[in-house]
Amino acid sequence: MSASSETAGTRLPSLTGTLSEGRLRLIASGPWISVHAETLERQVEAVAADIAKAGKTTIDIEAVDELDTLGAWLLERTIRAGSGAGREAAFAELPQRYRGLLEEVTQVNRRPAAEVQKPNALIDALERIGRATAQFRDSAQTFLEMLGALSAAVVRVLLNPRRFRLTSAVYQLFRVGWQAVPIIVLITFLIGCIISQQGFFHFRKFGADAYVVDMLGILFLREIGVLIVAIMVAGRSGSSYTAELGSMKMREEIDALRTMGFDPVEVLVLPRVIALVIALPLLTFIGSMAALYGGGLVAWFYGDMNPSIFIARLHEAVSVTSFKVGMIKAPFMALVIGVVAASEGLKVKGSAESLGLQTTTSVVKSIFLVIVLDGLFAMFFASIGW
């Protein structure tokens, strides 16, 4: 960008020097202001060699018609470059109008800031590994702490049910449950369609069309349905919990609650987590049904399978066990999502950046934990023979 867009036609600042017998006489003129920073820097660089040679430097600034902090600092820097070690530099004359500013800048940049030490690469790498490890432990600890605080809140509420914030829980249930229905139905429906289409396309090659229904039923009721819904809820509601609690933390609302004698976990976290624990199984059920419906439609129009045959096959292929396996997992996944979202939200510090960071962490971590949990459940159900 040209700095001279609005001052076109005006003079540029200049600094010219004559060196004779170790005496340098510099004449500064024009506007020494920040819009001309580029020109000024070049001019000052140009005389640097002369200054280094000169034993005595004088700067005449009578012809400078504008001066701001940047110009004053460049003059001061020139003076400093010309003085020291038996050499001297000074202004030929100090005009009254610039005196205050020039005196001000003689004070600055005297003391260098404390050097930031650059550690060597190996130590740096080790430090990062160490920190990451410690962070892993810390995040496990915060997760367990939040789970513990939540359990304590549950116990308190069970002992004294009037403490439970029913209104808040119902409102949260409306937000994370009811308002999530359209998008969950849409996405699971589409995934059901896609998997059904792919099933027919590939199974047809070896005449196993009929088994597409088995695949759809077992896959959705047992595994994919709950997983997709949990991941969507983590992205949709977990992130909003973290952001909400985080901004409350930033605005000291959490501290205010605490000083009034309320437990933020009981007041804010418990209703949210309970809403999730109720909503996720319901959404899983709705989602699985939508997926089977989508799969059935594709079977009818793409796979030439009559709906009555589809339902009959589904009836044979799917046992109540598959359904139960899927539904049992849902509340646990909801608990993990809620606990992660709440603990990350309460970790937010003062800055906007920290809010963004914790929200990302919350989503990534809860999706990861949901999948890990799904794996653990798979091992568990395999070992009990379900």
Place this chain on the structure above:
Amino acid sequence: MDAGTDNVAIRVRGLVVGFGRQVVLDRLDLDVRRGEILGFVGASGSGKSVLMRTIIGLLPKRSGTIQVAGMNRDTATLEEIRAIGRHWGILFQQGALFSSLTVRQNVQFPMRENLVISQRLMDEMAMAKLEMVGLSPDDAEKFPSQLSGGMTKRVALARALALDPEILFLDEPTSGLDPISGGEFDSLIKTLQRTLGFTVFMVTHDLDSLHTVCDRIAVLADGKIVVVGPMSAVLASEHPWVKAYFRGKRTRVHAAMPN
């Protein structure tokens, strides 16, 4: 600047600003002279911040003209509107420092965007500005979340002054500071204003600031400026709010000594 003969830095004529049915500023006129410190007072909710935000273009106006540093936003080109950012500096009430940047980067932000300047000179300038507002070079690498309230204001002031603006807008500069820090901040503004010669438009509630640093005081009530002038003129005003504010119980400066 080009409008050299004109001695007015900010000229507001017939300004009307409102939200919905509510009219906050009703045909308001105000001149801020070049090189003065104008203190701007009014009851909470009377529209002080609204006026400041309208002048700097953050709020739309219904009618009237505003001329700042020779620029009228209604007739100016896009390029001129962009360039005005170089001519004013704004100190927001909460500092409004960019939380993802260090103190040094915050101060350098306007320089980096507006000037063609080497990193070395920019570093030196940032340090110079920080020292001029009374901070130590060691604070330069801190993040805004690590600063106290007073330091935040100082960094925000350094950033507002980064390009040596002609006009400095201050929104309640001493709010949230203890009286001593507030007094120090006031005298800092006064000193810098003398050295650098900028114009100050200061929205404030602080009677001490009004007494110690302001050349003139404008009082806003009922959507209009009811009195503008030096402290003596304001004290002589018979407007009920002005009387209550400047001659009320809280005015320690003029209160009788307790027995």
